């Protein structure tokens with residue numbers, strides 16, 4: 364077995380891994396990023412069918428911002444010198460409720476003031492309540508910034524004096540906080556539209572996670588890269604190499620080697636042993652502790668108990684359409700739509716446990732942000748939905764093609780009815796990514812695309828405060844969707860940055 368030595372090995376080139384490797388390489392650490400696929404990015408990628416280049420995952424990235432008002436993620440990208448052409452997403456969202464007894468069609472803008480004004484238009488007399496709600500969200504965002512900067516060591520006095528409302532609400536769900544603030548029900552229905560981005564109904568979803576996401580979107584808007592999320596992944600790849608880091612593609616890390624509860628290296632499927640004291644892992648924690656960590660059985664048992672208390676987030680299903688019809692011909696002017704038959708998101712969440720007519724649909728009409736993303740006379744649509752737990756367990760190789768295509772047929776039917784458009788007569792390219800697809804290309808555990816669910820007890824605050832205790836094995840840290848920031852693009856990047864910096868700090872003691 365050949366051997367090499369690095370200051371740090373990063374396992375997986377998803378958003379978390381890319382950000383971690385760029386951070387450690389920028390700090391001058393001898394960095395090796397190992398990715399099992401032949402491409403960087405994990406979900407952040409692109410693929411081509413016929414004349415169309417599709418975005419596999421990203422609807423919108425929060426926390427980027429623009430010159431003069433960069434968000435946390437935007438500042439990080441700028442510090443690394445990433446060259447990415449950002450395109451603003453035009454509106455926050457359009458939500459269409461299609462139930463027989465419940466109808467709603469609202470379009471919400473970015474900007475806190477603009478959002479509150481629009482809410483007042485849809486829900487008169489809601490201004491005072493929504494203003495209070497966003498004041499609280501703002502405090503949550505600032506508190507999270509403080510906790511992140513304190514790297515798991517916050518000063519309790521600062522927390523209680525500056526962020527008292529954050530502490531008060533941190534263990535509550537979105538619903539509990541909204542009820543306490545007496546927000547009118549219709550305004551709550553509109554406020555909660557983004558719930559499917561976090562994959563948990565608002566009765567269980569931790570308030571802090573939702574508050575932080577919503578306020579970030581409203582404060583600095585949302586952005587997408589011009590050339591799909593692959594553009595971001597390639598920019599990271601270039602930065603890592605420019606900083607002297609190395610990347611090994613088509614290579615799988617098989618074992619994380621541990622001695623005396625400290626990392627000593629990894630082995631790969633290429634028969635190599637890489638010596639290192641620091642591993643940053645972009646694979647799920649339970650996969651690492653369950654299959655990769657060699658030795659340290661007591662510690663593994665403790666880590667597995669932690670995992671067993673958690674719920675794995677939704678499994679992804681996306682239907683991608685390349686149409687020989689423009690968005691103008693379709694009569695569609697917005698970019699991001701949520702189509703639900705009801706505003707009762709608990710009911711919608713429960714429907715995800717069964718495969719079939721999943722009624723939760725998040726739709727992107729890409730040309731309404733990037734008009735030339737497809738050839739003249741055409742357009743690109745993607746429709747994303749989620750499933751839970753065992754919903755796909757009965758699908759074997761015989762049932763697979765029918766199962767995925769049946770859902771797509773229903774999606775076409777539902778989207779046509781909800782938006783009063785015709786797409787079935789214009790489908791030139793069609794493709795589905797099922798939970799099996801996500802599992803195949805990124806190793807996503809069971810096709811899950813959202814890390815662990817951000818329930819109240821496992822939300823941002825506990826995860827941030829537990830950051831230090833998370834280190835069951837000295838030198839082994841986790842980033843990405845299963846990391847301490849919860850899932851999502853910006854959370855993945857920022858978790859990589861934080862864990863990269865902590866690893867760098869630790870490495871100073873190695874010398």
Ligand SMILES: Cc1cc2nc3c(=O)[nH]c(=O)nc-3n(C[C@H](O)[C@H](O)[C@H](O)COP(=O)(O)OP(=O)(O)OC[C@H]3O[C@@H](n4cnc5c(N)ncnc54)[C@H](O)[C@@H]3O)c2cc1C
Nearest residue numbers: 375377378379399405406420422423616646843844851852
């Ligand atoms: C359809 C869809 C829509 C989404 N929409 C949005 C959105 O609009 N906004 C948003 O913020 N988020 C969105 N997300 C969520 C977001 O994509 C994820 O949270 C994020 O990309 C996860 O990043 P990650 O760092 O966990 O890495 P992942 O993408 O999970 O990548 C992990 C990487 O590690 C590699 N790897 C794993 N094990 C090994 C090993 N043993 N050896 C070598 N390599 C290994 C894998 O091959 C993979 O490349 C969406 C996701 C999907 C699928």
